[in-house]
Amino acid sequence: MNNGQKQQTRWGLAEQACAEGSPWxxxxxxxxxxxxLGDAVFRDEGGRWAVVRRPDVGDEAWLRMACLDRTWVTQVDGVHADDDAPEDLAGGPTCSSTRPSLVVRMLDLAGIAEGDQVLEVGTGTGYSTALLRHRLGADRVTSVECDPAIARRAADALRAFGPAPHLVVGDGLRGHAERAPYDALVATCAVRSLPYSWLAQIREGGTVVACLGGWMGASGIVRATVNADGGAQGRFSGEPGAFMPARPHAPGPRPDFFRYAGDVRECRVPPDELDHPGAALVAQLAAPSAELAYADGAPLLRDFGTGSQAWTERADEGWVVHQHGPLRLWDQVEDAIRRWRAAGAPGLDAFGVSISADNVQRVWLGNPDGPASWPLPV
Structure with a gap:
């Protein structure tokens, strides 16, 4: 493949990932x-991961793979695809190159303009860092990565085709105060709440764009604007978007689950309601320390803090739920979903987030002063 063909292939990705007239x-x-992407990535093979190596597929096929608008996983449970990974691996992804259209969407949401100083949290493979550098210049981009091995690979890749931005190995949840203030912060990891240190490093009127997620798997992209008092307010963008959790925000080791009988009643909200992104979000907000799993197609909840659990099963004419422990998890979930239904069962773009100057964070439905809101764990 000659240089002209390579450029044409990359323009094909730009047409997939960017709207007409996009500055990116x-x-x-x-x-x-x-x-x-380096020299190897993982491909999902139905719950297990197979390694795809650049030398095996050839440079032309590797370029075409890279120019697909899809996410490529590069690390699973700390094992990088480049590091003589086994051909068949189980586990959860811990680093990836996010699909370019989602990367571009987040950069668009941040409202980044020429001359801005930008902080990126989560360097990852360095691809989104490279997009920022291309548009703004290396001296206006700061990127923080917590994993030293991932950071080293990203630095090598970035230096291969240009001067490196300011790359930091450290806790991205702390930001990087030495180069503050920033005009915008874009996080490529999911967080349960927006770290207050981020807001403190953004100028008044600057933006934070991040994925708000949680242990039940619901998530949404949020754009928040920093206020004069150091707080912030913003809204969910509406489109689906999921990122791997920031490592301190990930759930702990999953304990064995035993179905305790507990108190049994009919479900007032069918479990399949959780398939709707809005219902899933309010359920997660109502039970923020619970993890959602499925057994035989039926959802079950277990709370990390108290050991409480709720598990559902089909009955003759619907569903029943068993609840055990000090928290009535399914009661909390049903109450939140019924409030969401009363508001018209809207999508994610009906939600917003407010953060006070003393770091009280709430997600609200409709408007900040409305009756339906839930606190975020901070």
Whole structure:
């Protein structure tokens, strides 16, 4: 494949990932994503991970893979695909190159303009860092990565095709105060709440764009604007978007689950209601320390803090739920879903987030002063 064909392939990705007139279109068409992917990635094979190696598929196929608008996983449970990973691996992804259209959407939401100083939390493979560098210049981009091995690979990739931005190995949840204030912060990891240190490092009127997620698997992209008092307010963008959790915000080791009989009653809200993104979000907000899992197609909840659990099963004419422990988890979930229904069962774009100057964080439905809101864990 000659240089012209390579450029045409990258422009094909830009057309997939960017709207017409997007200020990021040239960056996507120029940055060689295949370099950021390294020499191996993981492909999902129905719950297990198979390694795809660049030398095996060849440079042309590798470029075409990189120019697909899809996420490529590069690390599973701390094992990088480049590090002689086994051909068949179980576990959860811990690093990836997010699909370019979602990366571009987050950069668009941040409202980044020429001359802005930007903080990126989660360097990952370095691809989104490279897009920022291409548009803004290396001196205006700061990127923080917590994993030293991942940070080293990203630095090598970035230096392969240009001067490196300011790259930091450290806790991204603390930001990087040495180069503050920033005009915008974009996080490529999911958080349960917005770290207050982020807000403190953004100028008044600047933006924070991040994925708010939790232990029940619901998530949404939030754009918040920093206020004069150091708090912030914003809304969910509405489109689905999921990122791996920031490591301190991930749930702990999953304990064995035993179905305790507990108190049994009919479900007032059918469990399949959780398939709707809005219902899943309010359920998670109502039971923030619970994890959602499925057994035989039926949802079950277990609370990390108290050991409480709720598990559902089909009955003759619907569903029943068994609840055990000090928290009535399914009661909390049903109450939240019924409030969401009363508001018209809206999508994610009906939700917003407010953060006070003393770091009280709430997600609300409709408007900040409405009756339906839930606190975030901080």
């Amino acid at each position: 279109r040239e960056a996507v068409a120029t940055v060689p994503r295949e370099v950021c």
